[in-house]
Amino acid sequence: MNTQRVASIALMAIVTGIGCGGGRAQDAAARTEDAEQQAANVQLAETPETPVKAIRPAAASAATGGASLQGIVHWSGTAPTREKISMDADPVCQQQHAQAAYKEDVIVNNATLGNVLVYLKEGVSGSYSAPSTPVVLNQAGCMYKPHVAGIRVNQPLQIVNSDSTLHNINAKPTANRPFNVAQPVQGMKTDKTFTKPEVMVKFKCNVHPWMNAYLGVLEHPFFAVTGEDGSFTIAGVPDGTYVLEAWHEVYGAKTQNVTVSGGRVSPVEFTFSAQ
Amino acid sequence: MTWCSPPALRQAIVLRTAMLSLMAWSAFARPAFAERPAPDVAAGRAEYVRSCARCHGVEGAGDGIDAKRFYPRPRDFRLGIYKFRSTASGTAPTDEDLFRTVTHGLPGSNMPDWPHLDESIRWHLVEYLKSLAPIFQEAPAEPMAVAADPGKPHADLAKGRALYEKLGCAACHGPTGRANGSSAGGLVDDWGMPIRPANLAQGWNYRGGSDAESVMRRFLSGIDGAGMPSYAGTISPEDAWHLAYYVVSLQEPPRWNRIARATRVRGELPKAIDHPAWHQAERTDVRLRSVVTTAGEWAKAPTVTQVAFQVLYDEETLAIKLAWDDPTENTQGPADALAVVFKPAGLAGDVVTLQAWPHEGSSALDLWHWSAATKRAGETLSPNFDVITAGGQAAGIERSSAARYADGRWQVVLQRPLASPDLEGGAVLNPDELPTLAFAIWDGSHASERAVSPWIDVALRPLKPVQHAQE
Numbered sequence: 001m002n003t004q005r006v007a008s009i010a011l012m013a014i015v016t017g018i019g020c021g022g023g024r025a026q027d028a029a030a031r032t033e034d035a036e037q038q039a040a041n042v043q044l045a046e047t048p049e050t051p052v053k054a055i056r057p058a059a060a061s062a063a064t065g066g067a068s069l070q071g072i073v074h075w076s077g078t079a080p081t082r083e084k085i086s087m088d089a090d091p092v093c094q095q096q097h098a099q100a101a102y103k104e105d106v107i108v109n110n111a112t113l114g115n116v117l118v119y120l121k122e123g124v125s126g127s128y129s130a131p132s133t134p135v136v137l138n139q140a141g142c143m144y145k146p147h148v149a150g151i152r153v154n155q156p157l158q159i160v161n162s163d164s165t166l167h168n169i170n171a172k173p174t175a176n177r178p179f180n181v182a183q184p185v186q187g188m189k190t191d192k193t194f195t196k197p198e199v200m201v202k203f204k205c206n207v208h209p210w211m212n213a214y215l216g217v218l219e220h221p222f223f224a225v226t227g228e229d230g231s232f233t234i235a236g237v238p239d240g241t242y243v244l245e246a247w248h249e250v251y252g253a254k255t256q257n258v259t260v261s262g263g264r265v266s267p268v269e270f271t272f273s274a275q
Numbered sequence: 276m277t278w279c280s281p282p283a284l285r286q287a288i289v290l291r292t293a294m295l296s297l298m299a300w301s302a303f304a305r306p307a308f309a310e311r312p313a314p315d316v317a318a319g320r321a322e323y324v325r326s327c328a329r330c331h332g333v334e335g336a337g338d339g340i341d342a343k344r345f346y347p348r349p350r351d352f353r354l355g356i357y358k359f360r361s362t363a364s365g366t367a368p369t370d371e372d373l374f375r376t377v378t379h380g381l382p383g384s385n386m387p388d389w390p391h392l393d394e395s396i397r398w399h400l401v402e403y404l405k406s407l408a409p410i411f412q413e414a415p416a417e418p419m420a421v422a423a424d425p426g427k428p429h430a431d432l433a434k435g436r437a438l439y440e441k442l443g444c445a446a447c448h449g450p451t452g453r454a455n456g457s458s459a460g461g462l463v464d465d466w467g468m469p470i471r472p473a474n475l476a477q478g479w480n481y482r483g484g485s486d487a488e489s490v491m492r493r494f495l496s497g498i499d500g501a502g503m504p505s506y507a508g509t510i511s512p513e514d515a516w517h518l519a520y521y522v523v524s525l526q527e528p529p530r531w532n533r534i535a536r537a538t539r540v541r542g543e544l545p546k547a548i549d550h551p552a553w554h555q556a557e558r559t560d561v562r563l564r565s566v567v568t569t570a571g572e573w574a575k576a577p578t579v580t581q582v583a584f585q586v587l588y589d590e591e592t593l594a595i596k597l598a599w600d601d602p603t604e605n606t607q608g609p610a611d612a613l614a615v616v617f618k619p620a621g622l623a624g625d626v627v628t629l630q631a632w633p634h635e636g637s638s639a640l641d642l643w644h645w646s647a648a649t650k651r652a653g654e655t656l657s658p659n660f661d662v663i664t665a666g667g668q669a670a671g672i673e674r675s676s677a678a679r680y681a682d683g684r685w686q687v688v689l690q691r692p693l694a695s696p697d698l699e700g701g702a703v704l705n706p707d708e709l710p711t712l713a714f715a716i717w718d719g720s721h722a723s724e725r726a727v728s729p730w731i732d733v734a735l736r737p738l739k740p741v742q743h744a745q746e
Contacts, residue, residue: 089457090446166443168504172465177414178356179365180497182504184442190508206502207446209461 066236067260069222071268073116073230073246079108080274085210092165093142093208103210104147105250112230113272115148116248117199117216119223120234121255123242128220134158134191137203137213139167139183144203144213148249150223151215153197159183159190166207173201176217180206199247214249237265246270312395319403322396330385335407344567345385346576348468355408356465356500359483363417364497364505367410373401383480383580419495422512424488427520435521438514442494442506444522447472452525454578455602455683460720462502462576470501471576474600478526480580485526491519529581534709535559537586537593537735544587544594548679548686553596556585563599563716563726566630578602578718579726586733593704594690597714604680605719610648611680612663612719613687617641617702618711618730629713629727633659641702645676645687647719652676652689656700660715664722672698706735 082102087093107114134156138145142163151157161167161183169190170180175198181190194201194217205211216223222242224232239260247253251272258268324333330349332338337351350357359376360368377397380388389397405411439445447462449455452475464470478485483493495515497505510518536557545552561584565577582599595615605611616629619638627634637658644663645652655662655671662670678687695701704710709732716726 089461166446168502170465170502170504177365178499180499180502180504181364182442182497182506182509184506184509188509206462206504207443207458209458209463 066238067263067265069234069237069258069265069268071232073113073226074269074271075108075111075113076271076273080106082106087142090142090165090208092163096141101143107228109228113248114226114228114230116226116246117148117150117223118226118232118244118246119150119216119218120220121243121245123240124220124222130155136160138162142208142211144211148214148225150225151217153217153219154193154195157192159192161186161188167205168207170204170206171201173198176201244268248272311398314402315399316402316406319399322400323403347384347470352404352407355410358498358500360496361418361492362496363419363507364499366414366417369416369418370401373404374398381482384482419507420512422516425516430520431517432521432524435517438510438518439521442510448475449683451682452476453600453683459602465500469576471578475522475525476527476600477581479529487516487519487523490522491515529560530558532559535586535731535733537588537733540587540589544589544592544690546675546677546688546690548677548688552587553585556587558583558585561714561728561731563728564630565724565726575721575724577726579716582714582716582728588693588735591692592690593693594688596688598684598686599716600684601718602683603720606647609719609722610646611685612646612717613644614663614715615643616713616715628729629715643674643689643691645689650678654691654698654701660725663717709734
């Protein structure tokens with residue numbers, strides 16, 4: 001139980017890290033510090049005066065148990081061009097981007113697809129208690145950081161406004177309770193939890209209609225978000241047969257069966273395309 | 276009174292105010308209705324089918340036969356998303372919230388008030404609505420904590436204004452509340468339908484009520500399903516009242532005169548917007564409705580909902596000043612535009628409005644028009660509005676005009692001769708009769724929708740009571 005908890009904390013750090021800036025498939029424990037650093041970098045780099053502290057999960061031990069389920073999400077076909085965001089409506093947003101900002105919905109690099117939530121959809125047995133460390137959903141430069149992430153049922157979600165402008169966080173779950181709250185002041189934090197599993201919960205900001213984010217609420221720690229190289233790692237997966245799903249906000253979901261046996265599992269590949 | 280020292284007196288006043296607020300609040304929370312009947316969902320259902328299904332649909336899905344014509348759309352009760360609550364965002368409304376909406380309706384929308392239904396029937400309706408959505412079990416009402424009403428005389432409007440700025444209200448509602456904030460144009464509701472923030476100058480158009488308490492509850496609870504978030508936790512319950520009273524102070528009470536009265540001017544008839552002569556002219560406000568497009572749906576949320584006008588005249592000429600809120604100034608391409616329409620003489624008594632124009636067999640209209648593209652006015656006879664929507668070319672006889680756009684509001688002054696000798700078939704305004712006119716206004720940012728008023732009579736001379744012959 002303890003191992004699982006540690007693993008989930010490490011994983012959570014990864015998910016946050018990947019969502020913030022892209023990640024590579026590595027062992028969960030080894031990855032933890034990078035992920036922390038990355039989360040910190042993103043927040044500090046984008047909002048130098050932010051009062052927000054990056055989350056610092058406890059260092060995970062190397063002992064994760066189970067298999068490290070690694071994989072890659074491929075992109076087939078011409079790479080779509082990322083859409084520029086016009087932030088004309090709010091000078092506070094515009095001033096934070098010296099270069100043009102781009103939408104984060106479709107990130108294709110070297111024929112791989114980023115920002116895909118990959119998670120065990122079926123086959124997980126046992127119960128996994130939620131970490132007390134919050135997942136941070138940061139609004140910085142009028143963008144959500146991360147854009148796609150996973151969170152555990154009953155794990156705290158801390159929503160932070162790092163911008164000196166009004167944001168509203170309009171969460172639109174169907175299984176969980178929706179909410180729409182205002183954060184008019186820089187540095188404001190709002191804590192929420194989701195009590196039921198749900199893939200995905202959409203977040204949007206009515207004030208800045210280009211802003212959206214997706215959070216997958218899961219009962220277990222077996223999930224990851226593909227980085228900018230399309231790769232993912234789900235650590236500590238116990239022996240068993242599972243349905244693995246890859247979810248993307250534009251291109252939908254794909255599933256496949258995976259079997260973990262003797263703590264070993266073959267690498268997994270998904271392929272998405274515009275059709 | 277010497278036994279009562281000033282601090283004690285103040286305390287007594289504070290205590291009295293608090294008690295009065297408490298009494299007001301109790302009255303609000305538990306209205307002084309007759310005894311609430313035992314729940315009877317079947318009775319509620321029966322009344323629902325009779326009175327509500329036409330808009331909200333037989334099964335409550337918000338898909339009644341009239342639903343698509345409406346802005347905003349009728350609720351889908353199965354979702355359990357209620358806009359006008361006294362409860363936390365994401366939770367169910369209280370029974371009293373539902374009862375109040377049924378009883379008072381939602382001003383400015385198509386939801387009428389139903390005070391004529393028996394109270395017991397209204398409570399049965401509440402029970403029936405609650406049976407349609409699981410939210411009433413899963414996320415029961417969580418009433419928001421509110422502070423005692425300080426009362427209007429004690430409201431700190433300067434503080435309210437500072438809060439309005441600090442909390443970012445202007446992002447949608449605009450710096451002075453005219454729904455012209457930078458984010459106002461891109462709003463959609465949870466169903467993807469375009470919506471507009473409330474124009475805070477138009478108290479009559481606040482769906483959830485325009486009094487300070489209703490306003491305070493709107494920003495504490497948010498308007499679920501619309502863009503308006505809950506500000507709970509970002510503002511203290513005490514400050515919420517100051518902000519609410521400030522918002523109420525932005526309202527410009529409308530003057531819905533049944534007959535608009537013109538004023539005769541002895542000196543120069545004003546051509547300029549700021550001419551002092553306008554101070555003597557009575558203002559009349561007229562509500563505008565957007566014409567439903569041929570698709571039967573709102574292409575965009577209506578933006579122009581009210582026009583104010585004043586009329587001055589002398590022996591030969593009539594001057595009219597109009598003011599209407601339009602969140603965007605469109606001077607190119609499809610431009611903002613206006614038509615003052617004189618009711619054709621042959622239509623006296625006919626109630627057909629400009630909503631239905633042109634209709635089969637409709638006569639030509641005298642259009643006294645102005646366009647933001649040309650900043651010029653003209654007058655012409657036309658069977659339809661194409662001369663205006665075709666691109667703002669001044670058509671027909673040129674007329675004098677002045678116009679200004681500032682902070683979400685157009686002001687336009689037009690002049691024309693009473694008799695119109697230069698326009699064959701043009702309206703001849705006889706000061707001894709009541710000329711009848713209507714307004715059509717286009718917001719260039721969605722030019723396909725015109726906003727139109729009903730016909731309104733203008734009295735040029737003082738009205739005298741009719742003398743009936745004595746038997």
